[in-house]
Amino acid sequence: MAKNLGVTVLLDFYGEMLTEKQRSFLDYYYNDDLSLSEIAENEGITRQGVRDAIKRAEAQLFDMENKLGLVARFEEQKKGLDEIVDCANLIYEQNMRFGLSREINEASVRIRAIVSTLVEA
Amino acid sequence: MAKNLGVTVLLDFYGEMLTEKQRSFLDYYYNDDLSLSEIAENEGITRQGVRDAIKRAEAQLFDMENKLGLVARFEEQKKGLDEIVDCANLIYEQNMRFGLSREINEASVRIRAIVSTLVEA
Numbered sequence: 001m002a003k004n005l006g007v008t009v010l011l012d013f014y015g016e017m018l019t020e021k022q023r024s025f026l027d028y029y030y031n032d033d034l035s036l037s038e039i040a041e042n043e044g045i046t047r048q049g050v051r052d053a054i055k056r057a058e059a060q061l062f063d064m065e066n067k068l069g070l071v072a073r074f075e076e077q078k079k080g081l082d083e084i085v086d087c088a089n090l091i092y093e094q095n096m097r098f099g100l101s102r103e104i105n106e107a108s109v110r111i112r113a114i115v116s117t118l119v120e121a
Numbered sequence: 122m123a124k125n126l127g128v129t130v131l132l133d134f135y136g137e138m139l140t141e142k143q144r145s146f147l148d149y150y151y152n153d154d155l156s157l158s159e160i161a162e163n164e165g166i167t168r169q170g171v172r173d174a175i176k177r178a179e180a181q182l183f184d185m186e187n188k189l190g191l192v193a194r195f196e197e198q199k200k201g202l203d204e205i206v207d208c209a210n211l212i213y214e215q216n217m218r219f220g221l222s223r224e225i226n227e228a229s230v231r232i233r234a235i236v237s238t239l240v241e242a
Binding site: 013014016017064067068070076077080081083084087088090091094095098099101103104107108110111114115117118 | 134135137138185188189191197198201202204205208209211212215216219220222224225228229231232235236238239
């Protein structure tokens with residue numbers, strides 16, 4: 001079974017929508033890098049059972065992304081916010097060199113601060 | 122049955138996760154403002170059936186917001202982006218009045234343009 005690395009990201013976004021069992025299977029498999037057999041042994045079920053559960057949970061994650069597009073939207077936003085930071089940096093530097101307006105300085109610093117809080121949220 | 126106006130917003134965000142039938146019932150009830158009896162008549166089911174279906178769909182929407190918090194996150198972001206626009210406006214005006222840097226002017230305009238695309242997305 002090929003590991004799909006996108007699953008880790010999807011799990012971050014949609015994990016709460018899965019059952020606790022589904023979440024922990026995906027977590028063991030993708031984040032802790034346990035094998036299907038290791039998970040099966042720990043959980044006292046068959047390897048095939050683990051495999052089916054993981055496949056089903058993955059399908060649910062991909063289905064949610066198809067419907068809600070949270071990851072795609074987040075990446076789009078991240079790009080826009082990065083670009084805003086570039087603009088704020090340019091304003092800051094230009095102002096430091098030529099303008100020396102305290103207001104412009106503070107506003108450009110503030111923009112970068114807001115972007116950090118938005119990216120972390 | 123009291124109408125919960127938050128449902129319209131939740132429907133915008135999570136509607137795709139409901140069945141087509143659930144979506145149209147909520148749509149009739151909240152957006153088209155049809156009564157339960159009117160929907161029941163149009164759909165050829167009982168008023169109680171419509172009511173139960175709507176209650177269930179609403180519960181699913183609230184459950185998804187509890188788990189994923191998309192609406193709360195969106196509103197938080199909207200606040201941050203509004204504040205970024207305020208900063209960009211201040212930079213633009215200060216620069217127009219005192220600095221007259223073409224680079225600062227362009228960068229502040231660009232920030233506002235990026236924010237518009239992010240708010241629309």
